[in-house]
Every structure is written in C-alpha cells, then in structure tokens.
Amino acid sequence: MDGSKINNKSVNEEMLLEQGYRKYSGDGLDIYYSKDICAHIGNCVRGNPDVFEVGRRPWIIADNGSIEDDIRVIDTCPSGALKYIRKDEK
Ligand code: SF4
Structure with a gap:
C-alpha cells in the first residue's frame, strides 16, 4: 500500500493526526502509525528490525534506516497503518 497516500490523496500531517496516527519523527522522513x-x-518488523522493533520505546525510529529503505518497508504494510511524509519534498 502506498504509504504516502490515503484514498489516492497525498497525506499531510493534519489529516494523519486527525485520523489517529501517531508521529515518529526522523531527520528526512516522518513515519506515522x-x-x-x-x-x-509484521511486514514492518521483518522489513527492517532496526527501524521497527516491537517492545522498544519508541518502537519506530525512522533514522535507523535510510529514507528510501524506510519508504520501501512502509509500502509493504498491507493495512495502511503506516504512512510517511518526506521532509525534503516540502
Ligand atoms: S499492519 Fe503494517 S504496521 Fe502493522 S505490523 Fe503489519 S506491516 Fe507493521
């Protein structure tokens, strides 16, 4: 699922927080869950356990992966629970 969109619309922070997503900030990319x-x-945890580690606080650390790899993993999330906003494209 495309982690930059909901219903084919590009996500923004306001929309995500309104819908109950929590923000995990990184330098170049913010991840929302x-x-x-x-x-x-568990695709996220298998995709990059340095970024997504259940039981750690915070369980998502965006900067433990590259922007490209974070996006690759987020896009494997089948439910839409993971979204991202790139900071270098604003
Ligand atoms: S649904 Fe998405 S966020 Fe939840 S465990 Fe699976 S890949 Fe991770």
Whole structure:
C-alpha cells in the first residue's frame, strides 16, 4: 500500500493526526502509525528490525534506516497503518 497516500490523496500531517496516527519523527522522513488500523502482520518488523522493533520505546525510529529503505518497508504494510511524509519534498 502506498504509504504516502490515503484514498489516492497525498497525506499531510493534519489529516494523519486527525485520523489517529501517531508521529515518529526522523531527520528526512516522518513515519506515522495507527495502532487501530495495524493488522499485526509484521511486514514492518521483518522489513527492517532496526527501524521497527516491537517492545522498544519508541518502537519506530525512522533514522535507523535510510529514507528510501524506510519508504520501501512502509509500502509493504498491507493495512495502511503506516504512512510517511518526506521532509525534503516540502
Ligand atoms: S506491516 Fe503494517 S499492519 Fe503489519 S505490523 Fe507493521 S504496521 Fe502493522
């Protein structure tokens, strides 16, 4: 699922926070996560355990991966629970 969009519309922070996503800031990329939408499939944790580690606080550390790799993993999330906003494209 495209982590930069919801219903084919580019996401923005206001929209995501309104929909209950929580923000995990990184230098070049912010990752947003909705625990209500998460289906606990685990693609994120398998995709890059340095970035996504269940049980750690915070469980998402965007800067532990490159921007490109973070996006690659986020796009494997099947439920839409993970979204991202690139900061270098604003
Ligand atoms: S890939 Fe998406 S649905 Fe699966 S555990 Fe991670 S956040 Fe949840």
